[in-house]
Amino acid sequence: MDNLETQTVQLGFLPTIGGFYLPKMLPAMSKFNSNLHLVEEESSEVMMNLLHENKLSIALSGAETPGFKEPWIEQYPIDKRPLQVCIAPNHPLAKEPFITSKMLTNYSFICLDKGYTHYAIFENWAKTNQINPNQVTYTKEIQTAGSFIASGLSVGIMIDLLVKNRTDIVTRPLKNAPQFYINLIVNKNAAVNPLQQKFNQTLIQNTSELQTS
Known part of the structure; x- marks a missing residue:
């Protein structure tokens, strides 16, 4: 070394x-x-x-x-830590106490790209819950993912620590969330x-x- x-x-x-x-x-x-x-x-x-x-x-x-x-x-x-649903404060799902995969069917997602642990976890979750790959955008930057989420363009499925200090993003529990x-x-x-x-x-x-x- x-x-x-x-x-x-x-x-x-x-x-x-x-x-x-x-x-x-x-x-x-x-x-x-x-x-x-x-x-x-x-x-x-x-x-x-x-x-x-x-x-x-x-x-x-x-x-x-x-x-x-x-x-x-x-x-x-x-x-x-369980992955959570990360969304803008004015997102239609922001008032829900918890969110299921079926409630996310019609929304677009932003996900961290290959090389991140989140990528593998999200891919397994998306496959299990029959999420259309065309609904998913990938990024190599955490800040970019945050921008997509805060703008309301996309939903993030990630741990709360990635958006912990952002006032323009809220998190909601995901039912049967991966860890x-x-x-x-x-x-x-x-x-x-x-x-x-x-x-x-x-x-x-x-x-x-x-x-x-």
């Missing part, structure tokens, strides 16, 4: 979920601040590739399933310097305490 000969520590994370979970995980990590290098990637697929290629040893990432089969992965579950799984992922085969190893062990411990609190 690039940091093997230096006393730096790296942590990968997705900004959309890191902004919510890192403030809960990092306060006890202050002794590493001067050595910490953050690696931000919007795509879970890119983040997992960085881990697999030994460019990172530890990262906060998302997944479409609760577990992993890859032998190099150590997984520490943090949370799971988005949030994990701390470690490449247990990665070669790391002693400080990185200590950082990883401390963060794993903090994550375990966060899960049980």
Whole structure:
């Protein structure tokens, strides 16, 4: 790894979920601040590739399933969040207490593109609920998805954290919603310097305490 000969520590994370979970995980990590290098990637697929290629040893990432089969992965579950219906405040469905797939039949969707965990989750949900592919537009940018939703052009099916701070978008529960799984992922085969190893062990411990609190 690039940091093997230096006393730096790296942590990968997705900004959309890191902004919510890192403030809960990092306060006890202050002794590493001067050595910490953050690696931000919007795509879970890119983040997992960085881990697999030994460019990172530890990262906060998302997944479409609760577990992993890859032998190099150590997984520490943090949370799971249901996908929700994200719509403009003046959308016809905004006053509904919850929304079913049938209620969405006549609407257009905006979805994050390949490489995002949301893509795989949405594709499975859309196929199960017989959503017409012609109703779906794909984007590589979360901000673009938000713009389509806020304008009323499209409905988003995503976790609330992606639109958490937007006043021009509201979320409504989706019946039988698929889950988005949030994990701390470690490449247990990665070669790391002693400080990185200590950082990883401390963060794993903090994550375990966060899960049980």
